[in-house]
Amino acid sequence: MIKSVLVSEYDCIVVGGGPAGVSTAYSMAKFNRKVLLVDRKSHDNIGNKTCGDALDMASTKILYEAFGLELPNGDEVSEYLKFLSVETKDVKVSFNAPGYTVDRHIFGQRLLKEAEDAGVTVISNATVREVIIEDNYVKGIKYLKNKEMHEVRAKLIADCSGTQAVIRNKLPDNFSLGMRKKLPDEHIAISFREIIELKEDHEYPQEISLAYLEDIPPPGYLWFFTKGPKKLNVGTGWLKSENTFDKSMKEIYKDALHKYFSPEDYTVLTHGGGQIPIRPPYDSLTFNGGLLAGEAGCMTDPTTAEGHGPALVSGYYAAVAMNEALDKGDISREGLWNYNIEIMKHYGKIHAISWVALQFLREINGPGLEFLLKRNIITNAELEAILDGDMVSVGFFTILVKAMKIFPRFGLLLKIKKLVDGAGKMVDIYEKYPANPDKLADWIRLKNDAIGVEF
Numbered sequence: 001m002i003k004s005v006l007v008s009e010y011d012c013i014v015v016g017g018g019p020a021g022v023s024t025a026y027s028m029a030k031f032n033r034k035v036l037l038v039d040r041k042s043h044d045n046i047g048n049k050t051c052g053d054a055l056d057m058a059s060t061k062i063l064y065e066a067f068g069l070e071l072p073n074g075d076e077v078s079e080y081l082k083f084l085s086v087e088t089k090d091v092k093v094s095f096n097a098p099g100y101t102v103d104r105h106i107f108g109q110r111l112l113k114e115a116e117d118a119g120v121t122v123i124s125n126a127t128v129r130e131v132i133i134e135d136n137y138v139k140g141i142k143y144l145k146n147k148e149m150h151e152v153r154a155k156l157i158a159d160c161s162g163t164q165a166v167i168r169n170k171l172p173d174n175f176s177l178g179m180r181k182k183l184p185d186e187h188i189a190i191s192f193r194e195i196i197e198l199k200e201d202h203e204y205p206q207e208i209s210l211a212y213l214e215d216i217p218p219p220g221y222l223w224f225f226t227k228g229p230k231k232l233n234v235g236t237g238w239l240k241s242e243n244t245f246d247k248s249m250k251e252i253y254k255d256a257l258h259k260y261f262s263p264e265d266y267t268v269l270t271h272g273g274g275q276i277p278i279r280p281p282y283d284s285l286t287f288n289g290g291l292l293a294g295e296a297g298c299m300t301d302p303t304t305a306e307g308h309g310p311a312l313v314s315g316y317y318a319a320v321a322m323n324e325a326l327d328k329g330d331i332s333r334e335g336l337w338n339y340n341i342e343i344m345k346h347y348g349k350i351h352a353i354s355w356v357a358l359q360f361l362r363e364i365n366g367p368g369l370e371f372l373l374k375r376n377i378i379t380n381a382e383l384e385a386i387l388d389g390d391m392v393s394v395g396f397f398t399i400l401v402k403a404m405k406i407f408p409r410f411g412l413l414l415k416i417k418k419l420v421d422g423a424g425k426m427v428d429i430y431e432k433y434p435a436n437p438d439k440l441a442d443w444i445r446l447k448n449d450a451i452g453v454e455f
């Protein structure tokens with residue numbers, strides 16, 4: 001039985017209070033819109049999430065520049081970061097990567113408070129169970145709270161419920177072209193991480209490092225993210241589709257970790273796991289009456305699994321597009337289309353290149369990467385470009401030099417060529433993202449044909 005029904009009191013309902021949800025809700029409230037945020041967690045646990053805790057600085061600046069929202073500070077920050085490194089057994093390369101490791105819970109609670117101070121109403125302990133669709137538009141949600149179902153309606157619904165994607169997964173098939181319901185296992189990474197306290201200072205000051213090792217199934221890695229001189233967030237993950245090993249993920253992780261630190265060197269402060277969507281954003285993130293932001297729209301970088309920053313940024317873009325749509329009185333999939341354009345411009349290209357790089361890493365594995373780095377076949381600049389989602393241009397002469405260095409492992413050269421070609425195609429394709437939904441089907445075909453894989 002439905003306990004209460006609220007009719008169109010809100011401009012927008014945001015489902016989920018993670019970084020995408022609080023960013024969307026906060027930004028909408030700053031645009032003077034009436035916003036309801038619903039989360040299944042208790043109020044004081046919103047924002048708490050098992051994570052690697054790394055957050056790039058550029059993403060946090062978007063809300064600071066738009067509305068003056070304070071950057072992470074005080075006890076929200078575990079450590080300020082300067083470098084991202086890629087290491088193999090014997091080689092390590094580092095790049096500038098300003099950012100933070102954060103305490104997700106403390107930072108998430110502050111963002112929630114900022115949203116409430118800006119006027120957002122929050123309903124916690126409320127699990128969204130159903131989506132209301134009428135006249136081909138999403139009109140509201142039904143949620144369970146205190147064992148009773150409640151119904152609430154609004155002009156727009158933002159699905160920010162993370163990998164659960166509770167709204168997206170309940171939309172009828174073909175409700176909005178370009179948006180899939182369930183993710184296949186090859187588009188999901190499963191992961192496990194611990195936060196450990198060491199007896200001695202570790203060797204990763206101001207640094208996050210991705211270690212590609214023989215022990216970790218490709219394209220996975222062991223990550224070491226500093227949380228202070230003696231604390232590390234360490235974890236691993238790989239594709240769900242490839243999780244067919246005799247040992248558990250935790251056992252594989254521990255075996256790899258103990259090559260760096262023996263069990264007597266550290267104590268485990270906390271541990272946990274989770275799933276991460278790793279694919280470029282869906283080809284469209286808008287539907288009649290709403291949109292997807294953060295992980296619900298697959299905004300995580302496929303290679304590095306960074307999703308916190310993209311969730312914050314996509315929440316802001318979502319609010320800008322929803323505010324515009326309300327102003328012009330068109331809340332259709334097309335009326336919200338500017339959101340797709342902004343996301344594809346910002347993340348489409350770089351995450352598509354990152355996704356191509358992921359397939360490359362999967363094929364060459366840790367020892368393959370070590371060989372390429374040791375002989376300088378992939379230069380630091382090329383590796384940095386790949387990680388940044390930039391196109392790597394490799395001319396004929398460079399290929400010749402690489403061919404000489406790579407002798408006799410020419411198979412690797414072909415893989416590098418496939419990586420470079422694939423990245424180039426993604427740049428071209430994402431720059432041609434259509435200005436309205438009419439040409440979307442053609443664009444999707446072009447994209448999938450480019451590398452012969454449907455994604």
Ligand SMILES: Cc1cc2nc3c(=O)[nH]c(=O)nc-3n(C[C@H](O)[C@H](O)[C@H](O)COP(=O)(O)OP(=O)(O)OC[C@H]3O[C@@H](n4cnc5c(N)ncnc54)[C@H](O)[C@@H]3O)c2cc1C
Nearest residue numbers: 016018019020040052053054128162274294295306307308
């Ligand atoms: C082990 C691990 C390590 C990671 N490491 C990093 C890292 O170092 N750096 C980085 O940038 N990213 C990392 N990520 C990814 C990052 O955590 C996510 O990309 C980010 O939290 C996504 O934000 P979001 O707001 O989209 O979703 P979430 O943070 O997952 O928030 C979703 C919210 O929706 C709520 N919700 C879900 N279902 C319902 C429902 N039915 N009804 C009501 N509410 C609901 C949840 O309670 C939650 O509060 C990692 C992820 C994992 C699992």
